[in-house]
Amino acid sequence: MSQTFAIGIGGAAGQGIATPGDIFAKIFSRRGLHLNAYNAYQSIIRGGHTFLTIRTSAEEVTSLGDGIDLLIPLNQDTMDRHLRLLTAGGACIFNSDTIHPGTPADGRQLCALPVSKMADISRNKVAQNTLAMGAALSMAGVGFESLESVLVEQFGRKGEAVVKENVDLARVGYEYAATNFQPFREPLPKTENRYAVPSGNIALAMGGAAAGVKFYCAYPMSPSTGVLHWMAAHGRAAGIMVRQVEDEIGVVNMAIGAAHAGVRAMCATSGGGFALMSEGLGLSAMAEIPIVVIDCQRAGPSTGVPTKTEQGDLWQVLGAAFGDYPRVIAAPLDILDCFTLIPEIFNVVDRFQCPGIVLCDLLLSEGRLTVDPKLLDFNPPIDRGELITSNSAGVHDDYMRYKITESGVSPRAIPGLPGYVHVVSSDEHDEDGVLISDEYTNTTKRRAMMEKRMRKVTGIEAAVVPPMLQGPHDAAVTLIGWGSTDGVIREARMRLAQQGITANQLQIRWLVPLHGEVILDILRGARHTIIVENNYSGQFARYLRSETGFVPHGHIRKYDGEPFMPHHIVEAVHEQLAGTTTLSVPTHEVMV
Amino acid sequence: MATDIAAPRQMMLADLKGRVDPDWCPGCGDFGVLAAVQKALVDLQIPNHRVCTISGIGCSSNFPGFINTYGMHTLHGRSLPVATGVKLANHKLTVLVTGGDGDGFGIGAGHFVHAMRRNVDLLYIVMDNQIYGLTTGQTSPTSRLGMKTKSMPFGNIETPLNPITLALSAGATFVARGFSGEQKHLTELIKQGIQHKGFSFLDVFSPCVTYNHDNTYQWFRPRVKKLEDDAAYDATDWTEAVERSLLWGEEIPIGKFFERTDVPALHAAEPVLDAGPLVEGNTRIPPDVVHSFIDELM
Numbered sequence: 071m072s073q074t075f076a077i078g079i080g081g082a083a084g085q086g087i088a089t090p091g092d093i094f095a096k097i098f099s100r101r102g103l104h105l106n107a108y109n110a111y112q113s114i115i116r117g118g119h120t121f122l123t124i125r126t127s128a129e130e131v132t133s134l135g136d137g138i139d140l141l142i143p144l145n146q147d148t149m150d151r152h153l154r155l156l157t158a159g160g161a162c163i164f165n166s167d168t169i170h171p172g173t174p175a176d177g178r179q180l181c182a183l184p185v186s187k188m189a190d191i192s193r194n195k196v197a198q199n200t201l202a203m204g205a206a207l208s209m210a211g212v213g214f215e216s217l218e219s220v221l222v223e224q225f226g227r228k229g230e231a232v233v234k235e236n237v238d239l240a241r242v243g244y245e246y247a248a249t250n251f252q253p254f255r256e257p258l259p260k261t262e263n264r265y266a267v268p269s270g271n272i273a274l275a276m277g278g279a280a281a282g283v284k285f286y287c288a289y290p291m292s293p294s295t296g297v298l299h300w301m302a303a304h305g306r307a308a309g310i311m312v313r314q315v316e317d318e319i320g321v322v323n324m325a326i327g328a329a330h331a332g333v334r335a336m337c338a339t340s341g342g343g344f345a346l347m348s349e350g351l352g353l354s355a356m357a358e359i360p361i362v363v364i365d366c367q368r369a370g371p372s373t374g375v376p377t378k379t380e381q382g383d384l385w386q387v388l389g390a391a392f393g394d395y396p397r398v399i400a401a402p403l404d405i406l407d408c409f410t411l412i413p414e415i416f417n418v419v420d421r422f423q424c425p426g427i428v429l430c431d432l433l434l435s436e437g438r439l440t441v442d443p444k445l446l447d448f449n450p451p452i453d454r455g456e457l458i459t460s461n462s463a464g465v466h467d468d469y470m471r472y473k474i475t476e477s478g479v480s481p482r483a484i485p486g487l488p489g490y491v492h493v494v495s496s497d498e499h500d501e502d503g504v505l506i507s508d509e510y511t512n513t514t515k516r517r518a519m520m521e522k523r524m525r526k527v528t529g530i531e532a533a534v535v536p537p538m539l540q541g542p543h544d545a546a547v548t549l550i551g552w553g554s555t556d557g558v559i560r561e562a563r564m565r566l567a568q569q570g571i572t573a574n575q576l577q578i579r580w581l582v583p584l585h586g587e588v589i590l591d592i593l594r595g596a597r598h599t600i601i602v603e604n605n606y607s608g609q610f611a612r613y614l615r616s617e618t619g620f621v622p623h624g625h626i627r628k629y630d631g632e633p634f635m636p637h638h639i640v641e642a643v644h645e646q647l648a649g650t651t652t653l654s655v656p657t658h659e660v661m662v
Numbered sequence: 663m664a665t666d667i668a669a670p671r672q673m674m675l676a677d678l679k680g681r682v683d684p685d686w687c688p689g690c691g692d693f694g695v696l697a698a699v700q701k702a703l704v705d706l707q708i709p710n711h712r713v714c715t716i717s718g719i720g721c722s723s724n725f726p727g728f729i730n731t732y733g734m735h736t737l738h739g740r741s742l743p744v745a746t747g748v749k750l751a752n753h754k755l756t757v758l759v760t761g762g763d764g765d766g767f768g769i770g771a772g773h774f775v776h777a778m779r780r781n782v783d784l785l786y787i788v789m790d791n792q793i794y795g796l797t798t799g800q801t802s803p804t805s806r807l808g809m810k811t812k813s814m815p816f817g818n819i820e821t822p823l824n825p826i827t828l829a830l831s832a833g834a835t836f837v838a839r840g841f842s843g844e845q846k847h848l849t850e851l852i853k854q855g856i857q858h859k860g861f862s863f864l865d866v867f868s869p870c871v872t873y874n875h876d877n878t879y880q881w882f883r884p885r886v887k888k889l890e891d892d893a894a895y896d897a898t899d900w901t902e903a904v905e906r907s908l909l910w911g912e913e914i915p916i917g918k919f920f921e922r923t924d925v926p927a928l929h930a931a932e933p934v935l936d937a938g939p940l941v942e943g944n945t946r947i948p949p950d951v952v953h954s955f956i957d958e959l960m
Contacts, residue, residue: 282945327747485732493733
């Protein structure tokens with residue numbers, strides 16, 4: 071990655087951090103710059119501490135990086151916590167009326183704004199935010215008109231007076247900085263590209279819309295609620311029925327009902343809600359009704375840390391619902407992949423009539439990333455599998471919903487069609503749907519039905535692309551990750567390469583099917599293998615071992631609620647290659 | 663979606679006979695409910711492929727296997743959310759939900775309340791035998807105080823739930839009670855419940871001849887009094903319905919307690935269904951709408 075520029079804005083919840091965040095994001099993306107943004111926050115509506123990082127570059131920004139080039143503390147707390155993250159050449163813009171500057175390292179600029187002398191703070195409580203934005207963009211070499219046009223858009227709904235007040239304030243900040251502060255060494259670049267800036271949750275929701283989802287239901291739960299919000303706001307335009315349900319048990323069962331009636335149905339939750347959906351997944355598998363459930367992981371167990379990220383639900387998802395049944399589980403690699411994965415997984419679950427689980431996490435769900443709008447393809451391939459939706463051939467006296475086939479897949483007729491009347495069941499049943507539990511129990515039939523369903527596993531494995539090694543083949547170290555750690559591991563590899571350590575990467579997207587043989591083939595040639603994951607016990611490492619017998623040389627794990635920064639991985643690789651340890655647990659340097 | 667290609671023909675009781683015969687105990691009240699549902703569908707001439715019968719788990723929840731309509735035998739207590747999903751995805755279907763008192767008022771009580779306040783257009787028939795049968799005789803949410811069961815051998819000390827009062831307070835727009843021993847009356851109530859546009863709740867006294875020796879046919883017969891026989895009773899009066907719902911003892915009212923027709927059913931209140939059932943809609947989103955979605959993010 072070439073030059074990047076990271077802005078950090080921090081304060082108490084309710085101090086208006088979101089607005090400057092949105093404004094910076096718009097200015098950057100409209101300059102043709104990539105950005106990656108993440109808000110570290112607490113489960114509190116007013117007060118507490120919130121810290122928004124926006125990192126931008128002319129090239130893709132795969133992680134939030136390690137440092138802050140421009141810090142805008144809206145309160146003393148933020149100054150005290152985050153000043154140490156300022157990079158060489160960086161600056162801190164602050165309200166000198168209310169905030170005492172800390173002592174930064176050499177080569178960092180403290181930019182004091184005497185806010186009460188610049189604005190009427192009795193009228194505008196967030197004047198410091200607007201002044202700081204003006205000052206920041208001036209120092210970054212961005213023309214004032216970019217800020218002005220976004221402010222007009224942002225505040226337009228509140229009337230001309232509010233727009234004018236904010237534009238005037240921003241100009242005061244802009245001009246003050248031009249006179250009083252040193253500009254950054256490199257002005258922000260500009261390209262002709264234009265990007266969309268979805269959050270992961272918006273990408274998941276739009277991915278559902280693109281996949282042809284017609285029924286979405288949910289119970290609010292952080293960090294998945296953004297999916298519900300997008301669906302609720304856009305469902306009517308997209309022809310999607312969106313329902314808020316009484317609990318996640320109701321959610322999964324309502325989705326199953328809609329799916330049985332013949333539409334694609336999706337729901338999203340977090341670990342706690344997913345736990346309640348477990349029995350429903352079994353119903354989906356047994357009755358062979360395809361649904362997609364998204365689990366946006368947060369730090370657990372129990373209520374856990376509702377606003378912090380973790381990859382701690384893998385074994386919950388692997389073990390969800392009792393009994394053996396076919397299913398697919400995939401973890402999106404980044405925010406664009408949140409979009410791309412949904413139509414893909416729907417095609418698999420429709421073809422194999424089983425549940426599909428998307429294992430996202432707070433880092434992606436609530437993060438934001440620039441995406442080339444051309445990649446948001448709303449016409450992806452849609453394969454509904456062997457679904458009978460019209461009666462073209464009259465009466466089908468021989469129709470059997472659970473007909474035993476070589477593939478394990480039986481043609482699925484939707485209710486309402488004449489000639490295909492049948493019953494589906496959560497009880498074990500015969501090919502015609504008649505229960506064989508209770509008094510009809512028949513060991514031969516039970517075995518045949520179990521084997522019929524489980525035969526789908528072979529087809530599923532062939533339907534899904536196996537993982538591939540990224541980077542040079544003969545590398546000193548192979549980093550193995552899954553899901554959302556893709557970007558930060560990629561950046562860590564580049565840093566390592568700059569330091570003379572070649573690193574490649576095996577990033578797992580499909581957890582089930584895992585393609586264990588392919589993974590073993592790849593890892594057989596690796597010199598030093600390290601599994602990187604955002605949880606305590608090495609859930610993926612334990613899973614990989616259980617499926618393949620593979621044991622890596624070392625582990626890098628983090629379970630403090632915050633995502634990895636690239637240097638965490640770089641430093642851990644150094645210590646592991648030096649033989650100091652086989653388990654690195656990097657410390658997150660700032661309390662957020 | 664489906665169009666009937668065969669010439670419409672009279673639907674007969676034989677068309678509704680399930681693939682297997684009911685395995686309920688001889689004398690079980692559920693036989694009477696099954697017969698009444700079949701008779702009602704024939705009377706109303708609703709083709710069996712237009713009907714989806716959805717149940718939870720329990721003796722009475724085996725119902726979908728014993729009737730020849732589309733059927734779903736779901737999880738214990740979860741029939742109503744599944745049925746809500748079916749109805750919202752294809753509101754042209756006639757949705758019947760069947761189950762017992764444990765399924766509906768015990769494990770499924772939360773869904774029961776919310777399905778009623780949502781006014782989902784379906785008929786929910788609870789075969790209420792005031793006992794858990796399939797698990798061989800434990801106390802249910804409607805077991806009387808003092809009733810001795812395997813789970814409360816010294817007598818039930820928990821006040822039973824009143825399904826009719828609960829339904830009235832939760833906003834059900836059709837609330838009725840039937841008795842398996844009163845076939846004609848029960849069939850009429852089922853027909854009305856199917857025709858009502860909204861959530862129809864029908865609690866049916868369906869005696870368990872094996873495990874409930876308190877609430878037997880003999881116990882109910884002299885007590886049940888049809889509301890329809892009381893010329894002064896007005897089933898549009900909610901307050902009156904609540905008062906009648908509290909009667910329990912020497913006289914127990916059965917019949918239609920309440921009906922209102924001024925509340926739109928859930929599917930009718932949601933504009934996304936104005937264009938027709940979801941299952942008949944386009945999978946692809948129009949390009950101008952897609953453009954607006956992406957534009958918001960630029």
